[in-house]
Amino acid sequence: MTFWKFCSFEGVSVPLEWSYGSRCVKPPIIYGDVSRPKAMTVFWSSMAQNMTKRPMKGMLTGPVTIVNWSFIRNDQQRSETSYQIALAIKDEVEDLEKAGITIIQIDEAALREGLPLRKSEQSFYIEWAVHSFRITNCGVKDTTQTEEVADRIKKILAVLERKFVWVNPDCGLKTREYSEVQPALTNMVDAAKLIRTELACAK
Structure with missing residues (x-):
């Protein structure tokens, strides 16, 4: 998956982990501060856009989904790791926009998977999860469509x-x-x- 190109992400060679249905994954390990050293999807999205006159939609996994589908560091709050990932995705979103991609989907497929069972902890989770998502698209122009499924x-x-x-x-x-x-x-x-x-x- 493209987010393995972030700094402080490491792929694993362990057996697949069952997620749901017939879906299995190999969650990456997040072992330090997250950053994006270079563009991850801009080349492929731009190449696809050059092959058609129709709008090409950029596709990125959201920060909360990445947190919930990874083995994350335990020396800081999950929210802090999510904010770091969100800032890295924000850079990717802005680079896609500069490359002429005017529709960008930031997919938070697992936003609710990390929701705490204790009701007293749910409001804080929702607060930082939504804030993380908003960070990812706060720099785009009004003419760029950023959607969540x-x-x-x-x-x-x-x-x-x-x-x-x-x-x-x-x-x-x-x-x-x-x-x-x-x-x-x-x-x-x-x-x-x-x-x-x-x-x-x-x-």
Whole structure:
């Protein structure tokens, strides 16, 4: 995964660790302060953009997901490690924007996986998790779309202009059987068609 290119990240050669469904991972070890010595995805995103006239979307894993899917250092708060990763991702986001990538998805697929079981600790976790995500995109221009995967189209439309909303599946589909994927995609397409019809009738 591209975030292994951060400083203080080390890949592991241990057997795969089961995550969920059929998905297994080899979590990296974060052993020190995190930084980004050079661009990680700009070359490939730019090359893909040069092959099409359509907008090319940059894809980055969010800082909280990286923290939750890694073996992290235990000599500082998880929030501090997340902030360091967020600043590194922020640099990548800004470099993608400079390279002409105007749509950048920062995917927090595991944001809730680290939520503490104790209710008394949940508000602090949510506070630093959301702040970490906001750090990653705070430097982009208003014309650059930075999105987090959401699961309900109407909730998205409640806060975003429709011209900024693209309905598409997330990376979780690759961990599912076709019997699960096909109905999910059918429902997604049907929902998008229904909402387009509703929006057209509301004009």
